């Protein structure tokens with residue numbers, strides 16, 4: 001005999017299963033155009049979540065912030081259906097309808113505007129309404145709904161992968177961008193765990209507010225230079241490539257606390273912004289250059305230092321010899337070496353708009369400072385291994401950066417003792433990261449090793465532990481070695 005409690009549990013389970021089914025239907029419809037309902041909701045969350053929620057998610061999820069957000073959307077959707085399922089029917093039907101309308105409106109608002117996503121949201125709400133009314137009671141019915149939903153979700157993933165494959169083919173047709181042929185060397189011996197001098201595209205960290213990168217057709221794409229300029233420009237990828245040059249620089253996310261890996265060293269290919277601006281000729285009132293992405297994200301930069309070349313910024317179209325991968329902003333992004341990623345310019349660039357100081361950037365609206373923020377010197381320990389030269393010694397190695405001035409010294413200390421200099425690899429460019437290595441001889445037992453970078457401008461890495469928001473992280477990377 002079933003008790004009331006059993007029935008309630010059973011119906012909660014049924015509601016959860018209906019939720020999975022509805023999500024599957026919505027996702028499959030969105031995926032028919034290569035879009036994703038889940039990712040659209042994820043973007044809305046990224047845009048609207050309060051700063052402490054965003055910061056905590058980033059801090060706890062590391063490089064997996066997108067997977068965690070996606071999981072959160074899925075779990076949240078199922079929890080919401082269980083909640084809706086617990087409502088009396090007179091309330092539930094209007095609630096489901098409101099839910100559907102809200103989802104459709106959110107789906108349609110920039111930047112996630114996509115008809116397939118809106119239709120998907122509406123269909124999911126319809127399935128939810130019907131499914132909750134005739135909810136499966138038994139385990140078998142619940143399994144059937146959940147299984148069907150999971151199958152539809154898998155089908156949607158396959159469709160999306162297919163769109164991504166086509167995008168990959170379109171990017172390959174663009175051809176190489178820059179010549180990575182001469183693999184750069186810094187004279188330091190390679191060893192397991194030590195970061196490569198140049199970070200491969202597939203290992204390069206990805207940070208942005210999208211759950212999946214926007215897809216852009218390179219044959220139709222043009223970079224528009226608009227606003228307060230004497231000569232508005234519309235440039236194709238081929239036209240940009242004709243003026244591109246190669247440069248080495250480290251890209252660093254403002255969320256990169258010491259020891260973390262939200263930083264990568266690239267050999268980039270791009271057009272100097274000073275040159276682009278010289279063609280466009282900004283008018284006298286144009287004080288800011290807004291870098292606007294196809295998905296509505298913006299970052300702006302002051303025009304004067306870009307124009308004069310005091311800040312050597314680039315309109316980047318190539319990364320390590322290839323066109324930018326989708327996750328890194330294909331077909332173009334703006335990069336000013338030395339500025340943190342969120343200030344350095346947008347990926348998936350649509351337009352450069354010359355305007356005045358009234359423009360408000362994406363991050364300013366979220367409490368971050370409005371002035372561009374410079375990367376502070378940071379060093380990381382990648383390797384702690386038994387030294388090869390003598391028994392009992394420990395070999396330490398890693399990377400350090402201080403763009404745009406360059407790394408002048410890397411120092412380590414044991415158990416908060418005196419700072420000792422490490423050996424440095426040859427510098428690729430001041431804006432690039434620099435590898436370091438040293439060997440220490442310490443008595444047996446556990447010891448704390450800390451590392452710091454000193455920039456050529458004389459800035460010494462600040463050891464006070466500080467969270468990224470709002471002025472960037474500080475502190476030392478610290479590891480324990482056992483000898």
Ligand SMILES: Nc1nc2c(c(=O)[nH]1)N[C@H]1C(S)=C(S)[C@@H](COP(=O)(O)O)O[C@H]1N2
Pocket residue numbers: 204205206207208209210251252253254293297327328329340341342343345346347348
């Ligand atoms: N369009 C767009 N561009 C963006 C972002 C974004 O969210 N949207 N994030 C910025 C941030 S915070 C960083 S750290 C860098 C990361 O670049 P990467 O993913 O190529 O490492 O991109 C920047 N450009």
Ligand SMILES: [Mo]
Pocket residue numbers: 207252253254255341342
């Ligand atoms: Mo970032």
